[in-house]
Amino acid sequence: MRLAILAVGHKLPGWVADGCAEYLKRMPRELPLSVVEIKPEPRGSKTREQLLAAEKGRLDQALQGFARIVVLDERGADLTTLKLAQRLENWMQEGGDTAFIIGGADGIDEELKRRASDMIRLSSLTLPHAMARLVLCEQLYRAVSVVKNHPYHREG
Structure with missing residues (x-):
């Protein structure tokens, strides 16, 4: 099984790329994680x-x-780390590759949200997209x- 983070956005600070790279290399060989940058649409006069x-x-x-x-x-669902671990373990048992989507500044298309197997949130706080990417990794x-x-x- 492989995991991927599909993140709309580019030109992130170096510390985000460095932080993500550190967690990507720590992932076990049987569960590789990648980050794929999706080019945001230029705003212009578009709706x-x-x-x-x-x-x-x-x-x-x-x-x-x-x-x-x-x-x-x-x-999305507000998960603890242990709940996320339980979901991950279930997905590993079910098999199939998993993609996590972080939308752009305007969010994510509603039809794509409806197709999703799951919706989660990282925090009740609003996070910058770069920070969300690093936190998810x-x-x-x-x-x-x-x-x-x-x-x-470690559980306290």
Whole structure:
């Protein structure tokens, strides 16, 4: 099974790329994680719907081959790390590659949200997209650590 974060956006600070790279290399060989940048649609005079539709087209191309889509959304399930680990373990048992989608500045197309297998949120706080990407990388690594009984995650 492979995991991928499909994130709309580009030109992120170096510390985000460095942080994500650190967690990507820590992932176990049997559960590789990648980050795929999806080019945001130039704003110009386009409506929000036009922007989201263009980004949806790019996301759809990147989603080919993924059996499971998990959308990050402010209205998604509020999971603890242990709950995320349980979901990850279930997905591993079910098989099939999993893609996590972080939308652009205008969000994610509604049709794509309806197609998602799951919707989760990282925080009740509004996070910058760069921070969301890094937090998701870390939390997926932490969830794998929980599943594998690795000492990285410690319950207080």
